[in-house]
Amino acid sequence: MSSVVQGFSKSLAMTVLSEIGDKTFFAAAILAMRHPRRLVLSGCLLALIVMTILSVLVGWAAPSLISRKWTHHITTLLFFIFGLWSLWDAFTSDGEAEELAEVEAKLDADIKNNKETTKQNSKDDDDLKKQRQPLLAQFLSPILLKAFSITFFGEWGDKSQLATIGLAADENPLGVVLGGIIGQALCTTAAVLGGKSLASQISEKIVALSGGLLFIVFGIQSFLSPFES
Known part of the structure; x- marks a missing residue:
């Protein structure tokens, strides 16, 4: 039980401090300003849960290989490398303004290149507000899929993903999964509900x-x- 609690606490703290103010945090915040929050939250959370589980599975299997x-x-x-990496970012980064501008630019470019999709999404938004779409249609909503894909591929190969893999290789996988998912849920919910103002x-x-x-x-x-042999 103590190993689960240790893995949980480490994973939770690491996830929260890694995810607040990163690109996927801002992406969730911006998408939530333009589309229904529940769809954006669902898509982002689903992507982060899948990513966390995959990362933990890789870390759990690593000792077998x-x-x-x-x-x-x-x-x-890895812990020392990521620690020095984060400290370096703290002293050399231009701050959240540049990060936010970069994410907004990418999303704006995506909208311009997909005008027809954007028009359809607007119609979907009106329908969703009236709550007339069936559950399956909401699950397959282009907004939800967009939030999922942006978050999933944005997190792929990210520092937090690699750290989760390393943590799962050395700590209880169940604790790491639970801590990672709860941490991701807290950060993503904060981003969707008011991420831009919170980050500022x-x-x-x-x-x-x-x-x-x-x-x-x-x-x-x-x-x-x-180490435990």
């Missing part, structure tokens, strides 16, 4: 510094703790 000793050492190294009130530098220090603490703890 590589010795437990090596996965422990690799995970420890939270210093990205402080979040990056906190995340970097957290990764380094995890690395020190992993380095000092003996």
Whole structure:
């Protein structure tokens, strides 16, 4: 039970500090301003849950392919690398304004290149507001699919995904899954309900510094703790 709690707490803290103010956070916030929030939230959450489960499965299977000793050492190294990476971002990044502008530019370009889809989405929005669409039609809504694809591919290969894989290789997978999903749910819900205003009130530098220090603490703890054979 203690291993589950440890994996859960580490995964929850790491996810929250990694996801607040990143590109998928802003993408969810911007999409929620233009489309029904429940569809955007559903699409983003579904993508993040799938991504978290896939990452944990990869981390869980890693010790079967590589010795437990090596996965422990690799995970420890990853924590230090991600910690230094986050600290570097904190001191060199131009802040959330550039991140937000980049995401908005990409979404605006996508809208311009898909005018017909945008018109259809507007019609779907009107129908959804009247709550006349059947459940299956809502699930297959282009808005939900768009939120899913933007979030899923935005997170693929991201620092938080790699960190989740490393954490799952060294901690209880169930705890890592639960912590990751709850952390993702908290961040995504905050983004959809008021992410743009929330991000403007939270210093990205402080979040990056906190995340970097957290990764380094995890690395020190992993380095000092003996690996389980």
